[in-house]
Amino acid sequence: MMRKEKKQVEEITAMEADFAQWYTDVVRKADLVDYASVRGSMIIRPYGYAIWEHIQKELDRQIKETGHENVYLPLFIPESLLQKEKDHIEGFAPEVAWVTHGGEEKLAERLCVRPTSEVLFCEHYANIIHSYRDLPKLYNQWGNVVRWEKTTRPFLRSLEFLWQEGHTCHATDEEAGEETRRMLEVYADVCEDYLAVPVLRGRKTDKEKFAGAKFTLTIESLMHDGKALQTGTSHHLGSGFAEAFGIQYTDKQGKLQHVHQTSWGITTRLIGALIMVHGDNRGLVLPPKIAPVQVMVIPIAQHKEGVLDKAYELKEQLNKTVRAGIDASDKSPGWKFSEHEMKGVPIRIEIGPKDIEKHQAVAVRRDTGEKIFLSLDELETRIPLLLEEIQKGLLQKAKAHREEKTNIALSMDEFKAVLESNPGFIKAMWCGDRECEDQIKEETGATSRCMPFEQEVISKTCVCCGQEAEELVYWAKAY
Amino acid sequence: MMRKEKKQVEEITAMEADFAQWYTDVVRKADLVDYASVRGSMIIRPYGYAIWEHIQKELDRQIKETGHENVYLPLFIPESLLQKEKDHIEGFAPEVAWVTHGGEEKLAERLCVRPTSEVLFCEHYANIIHSYRDLPKLYNQWGNVVRWEKTTRPFLRSLEFLWQEGHTCHATDEEAGEETRRMLEVYADVCEDYLAVPVLRGRKTDKEKFAGAKFTLTIESLMHDGKALQTGTSHHLGSGFAEAFGIQYTDKQGKLQHVHQTSWGITTRLIGALIMVHGDNRGLVLPPKIAPVQVMVIPIAQHKEGVLDKAYELKEQLNKTVRAGIDASDKSPGWKFSEHEMKGVPIRIEIGPKDIEKHQAVAVRRDTGEKIFLSLDELETRIPLLLEEIQKGLLQKAKAHREEKTNIALSMDEFKAVLESNPGFIKAMWCGDRECEDQIKEETGATSRCMPFEQEVISKTCVCCGQEAEELVYWAKAY
Ligand SMILES: [Zn+2]
Numbered sequence: 004m005m006r007k008e009k010k011q012v013e014e015i016t017a018m019e020a021d022f023a024q025w026y027t028d029v030v031r032k033a034d035l036v037d038y039a040s041v042r043g044s045m046i047i048r049p050y051g052y053a054i055w056e057h058i059q060k061e062l063d064r065q066i067k068e069t070g071h072e073n074v075y076l077p078l079f080i081p082e083s084l085l086q087k088e089k090d091h092i093e094g095f096a097p098e099v100a101w102v103t104h105g106g107e108e109k110l111a112e113r114l115c116v117r118p119t120s121e122v123l124f125c126e127h128y129a130n131i132i133h134s135y136r137d138l139p140k141l142y143n144q145w146g147n148v149v150r151w152e153k154t155t156r157p158f159l160r161s162l163e164f165l166w167q168e169g170h171t172c173h174a175t176d177e178e179a180g181e182e183t184r185r186m187l188e189v190y191a192d193v194c195e196d197y198l199a200v201p202v203l204r205g206r207k208t209d210k211e212k213f214a215g216a217k218f219t220l221t222i223e224s225l226m227h228d229g230k231a232l233q234t235g236t237s238h239h240l241g242s243g244f245a246e247a248f249g250i251q252y253t254d255k256q257g258k259l260q261h262v263h264q265t266s267w268g269i270t271t272r273l274i275g276a277l278i279m280v281h282g283d284n285r286g287l288v289l290p291p292k293i294a295p296v297q298v299m300v301i302p303i304a305q306h307k308e309g310v311l312d313k314a315y316e317l318k319e320q321l322n323k324t325v326r327a328g329i330d331a332s333d334k335s336p337g338w339k340f341s342e343h344e345m346k347g348v349p350i351r352i353e354i355g356p357k358d359i360e361k362h363q364a365v366a367v368r369r370d371t372g373e374k375i376f377l378s379l380d381e382l383e384t385r386i387p388l389l390l391e392e393i394q395k396g397l398l399q400k401a402k403a404h405r406e407e408k409t410n411i412a413l414s415m416d417e418f419k420a421v422l423e424s425n426p427g428f429i430k431a432m433w434c435g436d437r438e439c440e441d442q443i444k445e446e447t448g449a450t451s452r453c454m455p456f457e458q459e460v461i462s463k464t465c466v467c468c469g470q471e472a473e474e475l476v477y478w479a480k481a482y
Numbered sequence: 483m484m485r486k487e488k489k490q491v492e493e494i495t496a497m498e499a500d501f502a503q504w505y506t507d508v509v510r511k512a513d514l515v516d517y518a519s520v521r522g523s524m525i526i527r528p529y530g531y532a533i534w535e536h537i538q539k540e541l542d543r544q545i546k547e548t549g550h551e552n553v554y555l556p557l558f559i560p561e562s563l564l565q566k567e568k569d570h571i572e573g574f575a576p577e578v579a580w581v582t583h584g585g586e587e588k589l590a591e592r593l594c595v596r597p598t599s600e601v602l603f604c605e606h607y608a609n610i611i612h613s614y615r616d617l618p619k620l621y622n623q624w625g626n627v628v629r630w631e632k633t634t635r636p637f638l639r640s641l642e643f644l645w646q647e648g649h650t651c652h653a654t655d656e657e658a659g660e661e662t663r664r665m666l667e668v669y670a671d672v673c674e675d676y677l678a679v680p681v682l683r684g685r686k687t688d689k690e691k692f693a694g695a696k697f698t699l700t701i702e703s704l705m706h707d708g709k710a711l712q713t714g715t716s717h718h719l720g721s722g723f724a725e726a727f728g729i730q731y732t733d734k735q736g737k738l739q740h741v742h743q744t745s746w747g748i749t750t751r752l753i754g755a756l757i758m759v760h761g762d763n764r765g766l767v768l769p770p771k772i773a774p775v776q777v778m779v780i781p782i783a784q785h786k787e788g789v790l791d792k793a794y795e796l797k798e799q800l801n802k803t804v805r806a807g808i809d810a811s812d813k814s815p816g817w818k819f820s821e822h823e824m825k826g827v828p829i830r831i832e833i834g835p836k837d838i839e840k841h842q843a844v845a846v847r848r849d850t851g852e853k854i855f856l857s858l859d860e861l862e863t864r865i866p867l868l869l870e871e872i873q874k875g876l877l878q879k880a881k882a883h884r885e886e887k888t889n890i891a892l893s894m895d896e897f898k899a900v901l902e903s904n905p906g907f908i909k910a911m912w913c914g915d916r917e918c919e920d921q922i923k924e925e926t927g928a929t930s931r932c933m934p935f936e937q938e939v940i941s942k943t944c945v946c947c948g949q950e951a952e953e954l955v956y957w958a959k960a961y
């Protein structure tokens with residue numbers, strides 16, 4: 004091993020030693036982010052942004068395919084507008100940034116930098132919806148939002164983040180409910196089929212639901228350290244916002260009715276999930292479907308005649324069907340290996356003078372480290388298959404990991420013991436009382452992640468108070 | 483003409499009567515924007531946003547093709563950071579929005595909402611550039627910015643707008659100059675080849691250049707009312723920012739050097755240019771290359787058997803090669819004609835029972851109103867060609883319009899007379915003195931738009947002071 008290469012690998016903290024530090028190391032060494040001078044803000048660097056663009060592209064396709072249209076609403080919300088829905092302002096007021104001056108002039112009314120855009124959409128909907136013919140309205144917005152968080156971590160919790168927020172209006176409560184579930188399924192599909200991140204689908208408790216919503220659906224994922232991450236939420240807003248903002252339509256009978264609304268969002272947080280679900284002690288591991296570079300060609304002994312030419316030829320050939328790159332820099336092969344492992348490139352292809360003689364190349368899988376000798380003739384057909392295999396393998400591995408770290412608790416003692424010995428999801432019955440939910444959090448640090456759609460009865464009594472149980476809940480410590 | 487149809491057409495003010503009101507009418511009636519409760523902010527509605535997405539898609543492709551990478555930097559700039567480059571802060575301070583509170587807490591230092599991101603990029607570049615191997619750095623960002631404008635108009639001048647901003651670092655002044663010109667050419671190409679908006683390429687005077695730049699290149703377009711619109715700018719920043727922010731690299735000889743920078747941007751303003759260059763008294767006229775719907779199929783007597791089926795069949799057939807839509811709503815054909823004319827759809831296709839009998843359809847061009855009878859067999863091949871013809875025709879028409887409205891002035895009297903009789907670009911010689919530039923603005927209301935790359939000598943003396951002339955300048959009243 005060369006000196007430089009060693010040094011680079013050594014610089015990552017092992018995840019077993021300090022998971023938080025490992026995360027920070029990967030985020031920096033894989034060139035995903037840099038810090039900016041405003042506390043808690045991040046710079047998303049080209050490699051990180053390219054991952055986001057791939058996520059965006061697929062999600063945007065599915066959002067449009069399900070009949071939604073993109074729009075753009077303002078960044079600023081007047082304080083009086085934010086206050087129109089009581090629960091909503093209570094939920095968000097503590098964490099918004101306030102603009103008080105424009106140029107040299109003090110504003111008559113403070114403006115908040117949007118933490119989410121429900122009230123802006125509601126004001127707009129009240130303007131443009133009049134008749135049942137105007138429904139449903141299915142809008143989506145890509146943009147940035149700001150939340151004044153006290154403690155921040157790149158991608159997971161930052162002052163400003165990028166996201167999409169869907170906002171829809173429907174004639175009936177039932178239709179809004181269908182939309183809420185439909186978009187959760189879109190999110191689940193993007194997570195599982197593209198990011199290879201398995202998700203648990205369920206409903207949030209009233210304590211954890213969105214401020215102002217009737218109910219919130221959520222997808223929850225388990226990170227490598229056994230902590231949960233909320234990867235997407237879809238809210239049934241009922242008609243509370245419509246009543247506060249006067250969003251009404253004339254139905255077929257000529258009667259005025261309030262609309263029923265939903266909102267749903269997914270954020271740059273997903274990149275955090277990718278890192279913490281698939282990453283290892285060599286760095287990032289990217290699922291092929293969203294990897295900016297799927298295959299990196301690395302010439303060996305590239306100064307020897309014919310090697311570079313052959314390597315470029317392979318890259319061009321691969322580019323017909325996959326996203327291939329080449330690292331022809333003057334760094335050593337060993338340095339390049341660890342660099343592209345750090346960046347999580349799914350496959351590297353080594354090609355040197357001996358390989359050329361044998362009319363072969365060596366493919367190395369990032370996920371398993373497996374070396375595969377491939378005839379140059381079969382490269383073009385085998386690599387796409389190998390990428391599919393890697394994609395599937397990552398999802399299976401993540402699912403198996405989640406299974407291993409999902410336990411049942413029938414008592415609080417069991418709850419605490421298992422959370423200590425094998426941190427992860429804990430399935431436990433709950434009576435439905437907020438008091439028990441609070442007490443579980445206080446005693447264990449775990450919060451209710453969701454009431455899964457697939458309910459089971461693992462006991463008849465609440466894990467906390469022993470009263471009659473109403474729901475199976477997944478609990479976990481969470482990001 | 484039906485009553486409803488009439489009403490809709492009547493609602494647009496004629497552009498000859500009141501151009502500003504015509505613009506506002508088109509923007510609203512074509513469903514491009516709606517107003518929001520924050521003064522000067524706009525809601526970009528689905529149709530307007532779809533146009534922006536088409537512009538983005540092409541521009542993003544060309545930005546990447548020229549070697550640039552997308553990144554995302556924070557929304558907020560600490561006041562002290564903004565102040566690091568003296569000219570820059572002087573230029574922008576009067577028009578920024580200030581965040582003074584986060585949640586309940588008053589901030590120790592005010593944060594400005596980015597009006598542009600030079601200082602953020604500079605801070606980042608100082609962190610990541612060390613050696614000549616790190617150069618060039620070619621970054622681009624898509625996002626929103628805020629400028630506290632006093633008077634605002636949708637797309638043309640708003641408190642918040644969407645744009646892309648490129649920021650690059652180079653080893654030499656010459657390379658930065660090449661980049662500045664290269665990106666101006668990309669902008670010119672998008673404007674002329676995609677938006678069919680002809681542009682004049684040139685350099686801004688010192689008075690009109692970007693705050694902190696060495697020089698600014700610009701593309702300028704002429705609107706239907708004879709006023710100019712700056713459609714894109716590309717700035718050579720020299721090494722002033724690099725010196726203020728300490729962006730240095732070690733060159734091949736081991737010597738520390740400052741980098742040379744550029745920045746360049748294009749905004750949602752382009753949608754304003756589209757409207758004011760191509761629009762007419764029936765509404766928007768969209769160039770096919772960026773029209774969200776290129777061909778709208780409108781069934782005639784759609785209740786008659788077979789008509790709707792045939793119309794859907796045509797739409798599917800057209801969708802193989804163009805972006806086709808169908809309006810099968812229960813509105814009258816007349817209503818639909820004016821609706822899609824208002825929205826600027828390049829071609830509408832009428833298909834009714836008689837057409838089906840004759841195995842034909844009627845194509846109507848939005849730009850010329852020409853009716854073309856097409857056999858159903860040739861539809862699939864003829865429509866793409868017709869779209870190309872329309873695209874070319876729009877550019878030619880706009881060029882001819884600009885020619886008609888471009889005049890020469892050899893004296894101030896001539897200048898004023900021609901600006902009055904045929905408002906548009908005025909070509910006049912200039913001595914290079916700021917005083918003359920100021921005086922021309924004061925006397926005529928026209929500003930220097932640019933010193934064109936293609937210089938001519940139309941006189942030897944300055945149109946204002948009579949001293950020796952240095953440059954030919956294009957002048958105009960501008961948005
Ligand atoms: Zn209980």
Ligand SMILES: [Zn+2]
Pocket residue numbers: 912913914915918944945946947948949
């Ligand atoms: Zn002069």
